[in-house]
Amino acid sequence: MYTDLIKLQHKLAKKVQICPLKNEKINYVAGIDVSFEKGTNTGFCCITVIDSKLRTVEEQFHSETLKTPYIPGLLSFRELPIIYKTLKKLQLEPDIFILDSQGIAHPRGLGLASHFGVVFDKVSIGCAKSILVGSHSNLPEKKGSSSFLVYKNRIVGAALRTKDNTKPVYVSPGNKIDLETSIEIVLRFTDKYKIPEPTRRAHISSNNFRKNSKRG
Numbered sequence: 001m002y003t004d005l006i007k008l009q010h011k012l013a014k015k016v017q018i019c020p021l022k023n024e025k026i027n028y029v030a031g032i033d034v035s036f037e038k039g040t041n042t043g044f045c046c047i048t049v050i051d052s053k054l055r056t057v058e059e060q061f062h063s064e065t066l067k068t069p070y071i072p073g074l075l076s077f078r079e080l081p082i083i084y085k086t087l088k089k090l091q092l093e094p095d096i097f098i099l100d101s102q103g104i105a106h107p108r109g110l111g112l113a114s115h116f117g118v119v120f121d122k123v124s125i126g127c128a129k130s131i132l133v134g135s136h137s138n139l140p141e142k143k144g145s146s147s148f149l150v151y152k153n154r155i156v157g158a159a160l161r162t163k164d165n166t167k168p169v170y171v172s173p174g175n176k177i178d179l180e181t182s183i184e185i186v187l188r189f190t191d192k193y194k195i196p197e198p199t200r201r202a203h204i205s206s207n208n209f210r211k212n213s214k215r216g
Contacts, residue, residue: 030094031198046206103172117175124174
């Protein structure tokens, strides 16, 4: 039923660039989150931009009813339209985007973070709370510990401990960045919580946006 979308994923996956970060000076990192009104296709997107001192410097929002239903493995086709409309509102130009999703750690090598990076020509990182594909060995409980995430004999990401004695997050490069730098950026932009600040704040703000819109 979704053969055309799967074919497009395979085509776009070939355009993903996994490479060292070209610009080593990181001024702004953005987090992207989309929340949904329960039982509906109405999405609420927030992009939160923070600076190198972890200060929020810009937030933009957009909501609309999405046309594509949730389809496992094809999440990006559902969420990219609303992300694009939010992206257009940004005044600043983030150096990197972090998404609460997968990069290349995806059955066809094109999770939401990679799809976003390729379509919009952005540096992107996937930092998810759960595994979609692959497996990893045990890792120490200490912050900064990591273990490669391997899928079909290929390293597609890493399990990363961002806080001592907490469950890891799962980092995979999205586009225009490599795994080593993706891990470094996620750790650099994580503070008191296990989730990186850009996506953590975007998640909170998108949910507040949804709740306030419901009241209105």
